[in-house]
Amino acid sequence: MNEQKTLYRKLVDSHVVRELDAQGASVLLYIDRTVLNEYTSPQAFSGLREHGRTVWRPTAALGTVDHVNSTRPDRTAEMPDPGGAEQSRYFAHNCKDFGIELYDVLHPMQGIEHVVMTESGRILPGMVVAAGDSHTTSYGALGALGFGIGTSDIEHYLATQTLVYKRLRTLRVTVSGTLGAGVRSKDVIIELIRKIGASGATGYVMELAGEVIDQLSVEARLTLCNMAVEAGARGAIIAPDQKVFSYLAGTAHAPKGQMWQAALAHWETLRTDPGAVFDREVHLQADDIAPMVTWGTSPDQAVAIGGHVPDPEHEADLARRQDMMRALGYMGLRPGTPIAGTPISHAFIGSCTNARIEDLRDAARIVKGRKVAPGVRGIIVPGSTRVREAAASEGLDRIFCDAGFEWRQSGCSMCLAMNDDVLGPQDRCASSTNRNFEGRQGSGARTHLMSPAMVAAAAVAGRIVDSRPYAEEE
Template structure:
């Protein structure tokens, strides 16, 4: 039998039937997560066609994109459009029999945070959702990918999607991360290495000693941001850390079913002699803390570097892109990245707002205070994360340091609620995208790890976490 990659095993086991000789198949989808922003037209299409949801029990809906994150949780939305999106989601979930975690539910949070913490995502599953960062679930040994609104409608009606097989890329990461470095630095370094389109048309499998050493939450950060390199899917083979993470989760198997599941999950890995279409290697021991300087996640550099000069680039299109980015960001070529002064600091998003991220940030700011000219915000990834952070005393540390301690939601990652930056504001952010206007029209975003954001909030400028204070 031909050796297969983990990606092949996922797709083969979920293929209902091939559709042509170009790699298109009808793919069965195990579960889907639905939000208030990308689902309205899909449900309207079902209503207009008189169709039902084929398997409502496989879907979980959550409000996360447009809700306010004010410190006191309220059900009211900041604008009429957002209010209608939320009410329409509630109507659709009621009428089609889909479970909804609404804004006041104690399990509410960002979809890619709450789905794993509820045990809704399990190894071997294929997951689709109307959000590109569905790739997050690969950290659990599932295969997740984002889909558009018309595909959401097709999925709701049939539990299947027309799907084209991807090429495979194996990214091997070896070496020990230096003090202060995180999985965010690993994925930002990879994106910088292969480019924002370097994995377009590929599913990435991450492996190597560095990946093995990471926690499950840290691995989620890597799979989450793999889409910023163009990947349509990313995962790691599930291991004992994954199984320990899932055991006891509300929706994970229990008792004998758990033991049976483990037998199958332990078979979820690429065959030893499986061939990949592309191989990429990354030495984690050589990495430094990463920050972005431009308007694309691949426009990044180590914090000790300087803003690059477009004149040093021979590619005319790339040079033009760099000039546009520097103009938008208000930066001059050659200036040290560590001289860039910020006005805002934001820790949140489906990339970096889990409990480990908050613990890391709290270890940086403990006993210190946010710079006078900086507004700093912490938006936990879920209500459960928020409650846990308060129980561990992390919230008190942040509040004492001058951070705003908010409720959960997507918030300033994409500025679809009232958490919006003004033109010219400059934000150190733990999010996943730094596109023009992503956090507000004319706003400037610098991506980095939560610890780096925390350090920048204290010093008021981009700061090398390795040289910041005395961390435990």
């Protein structure tokens, strides 16, 4: 009788080069692809040079400049600071010397690494992908196993195409029902993180399943898998389906002709076997999910838009109570106040979480015919040059510009304070990004995570509001 396996087990088993212990818990794992950036790769390349090693398979890697570059509308190769300029220069030097393709700032395919990798077809179902960025989990939306690695692991991967890997426990998250109007995948993942906590999936690879997941587009699934790491998950996977196959068909690096047909036949087997057992199960009901907003400094500190800032005095756990008190002090919020109505100074739509074409369309539906509120700086940063061009071809750029948003070039931008898109102390930003830690968008800056539609509505209202009435007016 054949053993019933989870999708995670299938992906790992198919990539094991050698088991490293008697139990098979630790393995040498073959890695199909990686993406490198100017921020996390320098030490790995320096290590290769020190030991006189080459890159085992240069064509399996792609280099992108995305973290430190400016996203000013008039694109140039100039970097906002000398450190960033040196990082980019050394990165280009490394990619050239080791034979790795590079999408630098002026490349027509430049963009945020996780957007570029998926839109170009470099990530395919069944792959195992490791990269020096925690949001490599995004690739699970295509039926691949993706996870972040550190600098020493990047060096090991580049030299050998393998990594020492410890098998993880499995967690299935089933989302049942149908999402209500105006509820997005960003709301689903924030609600999940709120429910299980910022460390609730630590030590697990998460598989997302259920009617809601089946109904979501590939781009919406990318948002889910991207933010699964904010619950501590070491990976997040969704079984590939016809939506994934259609998304990949015709992309630059997808198989062609007979190879495409052979690939499809294999990809259709990439799902958890009936009866396979997970180490843990979590269930969400779509009817219980509303547009979500974070109030604190961790993605699990969140409430529905109709909710109130919680009172730490009602929290029995001492450590959690202290975390809440610190977060409220940093965010400048008072317990018991409605989250709706909180004034903002900035509205940012971008990042590897929510800067794809569907995200921009969603935001444009809210802002069309409206204006950014006085005193609010609205910023739109597409996830890649291709996304920017697609948005312009649909006239979305004009909608945003007419509303008073800044329409910028692609890059990580205000997701993190590593370039010239930085918030000042006590600036309050409605943000479509993935992290709201202290100082994430700038020293002393206050970040509220939400969907692009919610950010768009906040921008025109000048305060955090429910986006659903704005959509209904269209």
